Amino acid sequence: xxxxxxxxxxxxxxxxxxxxxxxxxxxxxxxxxxxxxxxxxxxxxxxxxxxxxxxxxxxxxxxxxxxxxxxxxxxxxxxxxxxxxxxxxxxxxxxxxxxxxxxxxxxxxxxxxxxxxxxxxxxxxxxxxxxxxxxxxxxxxxxxxxxxxxxxxxxxxxxxxxxxxxxxxxxxxxxxxxxxxxxxxxxxxxxxxxxxxxxxxxxxxxxxxxxxxxxxxxxxxxxxxxxxxxxxxxxxxxxxxxxxxxxxxxxxxxxxxxxxxxxxxxxxxxxxxxxxxxxxxxxxxxxxxxxxxxxxxxxxxxxxxxxxxxxxxxxxxxxxxxxxxxxxxxxxxxxxxxxxxxxxxxxxxxxxxxxxxxxxxxxxxxxxxxxxxxxxxxxxxxxxxxxxxxxxxxxxxxxxxxxxxxxxxxxxxxxxxxxxxxxxxxxxxxxxxxxxxxxxxxxxxxxxxxxxxxxxxxxxxxxxxxxxxxxxxxxxxxxxxxxxxxxxxxxxxxxxxxxxxxxxxxxxxxxxxxxx
Amino acid sequence: xxxxxxxxxxxxxxxxxxxxxxxxxxxxxxxxxxxxxxxxxxxxxxxxxxxxxxxxxxxxxxxxxxxxxxxxxxxxxxxxxxxxxxxxxxxxxxxxxxxxxxxxxxxxxxxxxxxxxxxxxxxxxxxxxxxxxxxxxxxxxxxxxxxxxxxxxxxxxxxxxxxxxxxxxxxxxxxxxxxxxxxxxxxxxxxxxxxxxxxxxxxxxxxxxxxxxxxxxxxxxxxxxxxxx
Numbered sequence: 127x128x129x130x131x132x133x134x135x136x137x138x139x140x141x142x143x144x145x146x147x148x149x150x151x152x153x154x155x156x157x158x159x160x161x162x163x164x165x166x167x168x169x170x171x172x173x174x175x176x177x178x179x180x181x182x183x184x185x186x187x188x189x190x191x192x193x194x195x196x197x198x199x200x201x202x203x204x205x206x207x208x209x210x211x212x213x214x215x216x217x218x219x220x221x222x223x224x225x226x227x228x229x230x231x232x233x234x235x236x237x238x239x240x241x242x243x244x245x246x247x248x249x250x251x252x253x254x255x256x257x258x259x260x261x262x263x264x265x266x267x268x269x270x271x272x273x274x275x276x277x278x279x280x281x282x283x284x285x286x287x288x289x290x291x292x293x294x295x296x297x298x299x300x301x302x303x304x305x306x307x308x309x310x311x312x313x314x315x316x317x318x319x320x321x322x323x324x325x326x327x328x329x330x331x332x333x334x335x336x337x338x339x340x341x342x343x344x345x346x347x348x349x350x351x352x353x354x355x356x357x358x359x360x361x362x363x364x365x366x367x368x369x370x371x372x373x374x375x376x377x378x379x380x381x382x383x384x385x386x387x388x389x390x391x392x393x394x395x396x397x398x399x400x401x402x403x404x405x406x407x408x409x410x411x412x413x414x415x416x417x418x419x420x421x422x423x424x425x426x427x428x429x430x431x432x433x434x435x436x437x438x439x440x441x442x443x444x445x446x447x448x449x450x451x452x453x454x455x456x457x458x459x460x461x462x463x464x465x466x467x468x469x470x471x472x473x474x475x476x477x478x479x480x481x482x483x484x485x486x487x488x489x490x491x492x493x494x495x496x497x498x499x500x501x502x503x504x505x506x507x508x509x510x511x512x513x514x515x516x517x518x519x520x521x522x523x524x525x526x527x528x529x530x531x532x533x534x535x536x537x538x539x540x541x542x543x544x545x546x547x548x549x550x551x552x553x554x555x556x557x558x559x560x561x562x563x564x565x566x567x568x569x570x571x572x573x574x575x576x577x578x579x580x581x582x583x584x585x586x587x588x589x590x591x592x593x594x595x596x597x598x599x600x601x602x603x604x605x606x607x608x609x610x611x612x613x614x615x616x617x618x619x620x621x622x623x624x625x626x627x628x629x630x631x632x633x634x635x636x637x638x639x640x641x642x
Numbered sequence: 643x644x645x646x647x648x649x650x651x652x653x654x655x656x657x658x659x660x661x662x663x664x665x666x667x668x669x670x671x672x673x674x675x676x677x678x679x680x681x682x683x684x685x686x687x688x689x690x691x692x693x694x695x696x697x698x699x700x701x702x703x704x705x706x707x708x709x710x711x712x713x714x715x716x717x718x719x720x721x722x723x724x725x726x727x728x729x730x731x732x733x734x735x736x737x738x739x740x741x742x743x744x745x746x747x748x749x750x751x752x753x754x755x756x757x758x759x760x761x762x763x764x765x766x767x768x769x770x771x772x773x774x775x776x777x778x779x780x781x782x783x784x785x786x787x788x789x790x791x792x793x794x795x796x797x798x799x800x801x802x803x804x805x806x807x808x809x810x811x812x813x814x815x816x817x818x819x820x821x822x823x824x825x826x827x828x829x830x831x832x833x834x835x836x837x838x839x840x841x842x843x844x845x846x847x848x849x850x851x852x853x854x855x856x857x858x859x860x861x862x863x864x865x866x867x868x869x870x871x
Contacts, residue, residue: 207854214850215691216680223681223757255682256756318858321850326862342848343675360761363677363842376864588864 128401129425129436131445132312132332132476133375133394133585134454135384136464137305138574139482140536141391144303146170146267148383148392152307155382156369161361163229163254166266167368168383170305174282174516175269177304179225182354183468184283189219190352191315191471192408200409200472202319202350210346211321219349223360227264229254255360272301284519288512300485300513304520307383308355308368309467309475310334312399312423313408316367319350325365330588332476333370341365352471378587390577395452395584396445397476398425398436404474413470413523420466420474424459427452448586453573454478461562461570463532465521480574481521481529483536485513500541500556507533535560543571647829648814652807655832662839663847676845677766682757686747694744700737701780704730709804713797723795731788738781745770745777769841772834779827787821794821800828 152168171177185191189204204210204219213219230251240247253260269278279285310327314334317325324340325347327333336347336356343363347356356367371381379385384392400423407419425432427449436446449455457464457480464478486506487497495502507514507530514526514533522528538560545553546568557564573581666674680687708730716726749770752758787794803816817825838844 211850211853215695216684216688218688220680220684222684256760258756314859317860320860321853322848323853323856323860326860329861329863331864339671341675342845342850343678344850345678345680348681358678358681360679360682360757362672363675363679364672 129439130401134476136393138391138480141389142303151386161359165357302482312474316347316351319346376588380583393453395454396449414525416469470523503537644814648817655836658836677842683755686751690747697740776830
């Protein structure tokens with residue numbers, strides 16, 4: 127056993143109202159630069175819908191993630207190492223800009239500079255890539271709240287496996303929002319695909335990053351990530367991705383997307399896991415076993431043996447203590463209501479989701495029944511094939527039993543707490559059906575419904591003894607160059623700009639990029 | 643004049659090539675990239691880029707064979723002039739056509755796709771001009787002299803002179819009577835060498851061969867022992 131710690135996230139989808147605050151604050155923090163206009167490290171999709179980039183879940187097309195070869199060994203779905211090196215010259219699996227969208231800005235100056243006249247001046251959209259006039263025909267959240275769904279949403283790959291009559295009725299039936307960031311996988315396909323070895327997983331906290339100084343722009347990470355959460359900066363020619371806001375995490379703070387989440391639906395905490403067990407878990411034969419396999423990789427921080435092993439592997443006492451208080455461990459392992467997104471990609475993702483009960487409740491109400499009656503909801507969960515099949519296609523490799531079990535628990539929690547609050551009764555039959563104790567049920571309720579800041583985010587700061595080395599990197603951030611993710615916009619004039627670390631960023635080699 | 647062209651020019655170019663690479667490697671890791679534009683345009687790239695790169699590999703291999711391997715060595719292993727000529731001209735023509743077609747497509751893409759055009763830098767413009775000159779002159783030499791013309795045995799002159807330059811015993815006299823087209827091709831190649839370190843061509847040295855035996859998932863400590871500066 128080799129114990130490692132991972133900073134992980136859980137999102138409670140019932141609470142997401144699709145306000146995109148996470149996306150906007152993330153963009154303002156990380157991708158408000160030339161070259162990444164089209165990039166959203168955090169985006170919020172409406173499901174059912176094709177997503178961003180379009181149909182990214184269709185691995186028949188993009189060949190992202192892992193698969194098992196005939197002998198049961200893990201292999202990147204894009205092919206063996208040799209085959210992928212040969213496709214360096216033209217990557218057949220790389221999305222086009224149009225699969226994301228062409229970013230636009232407006233000629234705002236027209237509003238100010240237009241001559242006086244009888245009409246209000248009109249601004250026109252300009253491509254942020256070419257500066258030319260353009261028609262805006264797609265965007266990162268084009269399908270917001272099922273906008274255009276009758277036309278576009280049938281192309282959602284998750285609907286492909288479902289029966290015909292479901293497809294036609296779905297927009298009357300259910301809808302929910304799915305916020306997505308990088309999954310910071312235990313078995314990251316992007317890292318495995320990087321020919322330069324520029325992508326890496328941090329040993330201390332499992333955050334997956336791109337070394338901007340070592341990335342050579344081979345763009346294999348972009349196509350190999352099944353979630354399409356690595357992007358090309360078309361100005362620097364290098365890959366960029368969600369950083370899990372590592373500077374904030376190191377300071378013991380939650381990510382920007384979590385901090386600013388209006389619905390308070392995000393949870394951040396540690397998971398201790400057995401690094402030696404990762405590959406075996408990722409190569410179980412049946413994709414429906416991947417969820418349990420991944421859960422077996424996670425270690426119980428309350429187990430004295432695990433704590434001892436963690437200490438032996440250099441994990442500090444405060445981190446072990448943080449792991450014990452981790453909301454992620456509770457939601458994924460103790461209450462078992464959080465599920466990974468598309469476990470069948472075999473990357474062992476570490477951003478998990480509590481599937482939404484609201485589509486079921488909506489359906490019950492839509493049928494004219496009382497959604498507050500647990501019997502109605504329980505029947506709906508077992509009888510309604512939509513949206514269970516759909517949720518199962520997202521969160522459990524198609525196993526509706528897993529999703530139904532979680533929804534039952536959430537529904538039981540609602541009814542249990544309702545009875546407790548209204549007349550003080552204890553509905554032990556509900557506890558039994560959910561397989562939980564009264565204490566667990568109330569604690570889960572507190573974590574999900576009350577959701578105090580300190581309970582949602584249990585992030586231990588990076589270590590003081592590392593602080594000297596960390597601050598040595600502060601004046602030496604390799605990302606500060608022109609067009610870099612840490613672009614400071616502070617460069618002396620001339621061909622070269624001296625960066626914080628004493629290296630020189632050469633403006634000579636950087637394209638003009640955006641129109642701004 | 644002869645010394646200037648066939649001794650001074652090569653050594654200036656080689657010096658810039660070597661010193662330039664050392665300097666750029668130390669100073670500009672962030673700019674050291676292929677500068678990929680495939681997300682911006684992939685239809686023409688899908689055809690043009692493999693053609694260009696595979697053709698270039700073949701052409702480079704041919705040049706190594708023709709310039710670095712002495713004629714005496716190939717003859718010692720039983721390859722006579724006729725056979726050598728046959729192989730080099732046919733393979734060279736095919737490789738050359740691939741490179742020309744590939745570069746043509748890639749350049750067309752630069753001009754016809756506004757997105758790609760916008761990312762084109764000054765360094766790119768200089769590079770594409772010089773690269774096109776080297777390739778077209780080389781093609782003219784191969785097709786014009788060796789395929790359609792009577793053939794020119796560059797291995798008796800240019801190759802010997804080139805090896806002389808590399809071993810610091812340059813003999814400019816060998817180049818005096820070389821046909822003009824070969825002379826121009828050689829000079830343009832030195833120009834390419836001189837601009838090489840300052841362009842995207844540096845990605846050639848980062849060809850990720852080590853990927854073939856690297857473990858799949860890379861772990862790194864946040865604070866490496868002995869912080870890299």
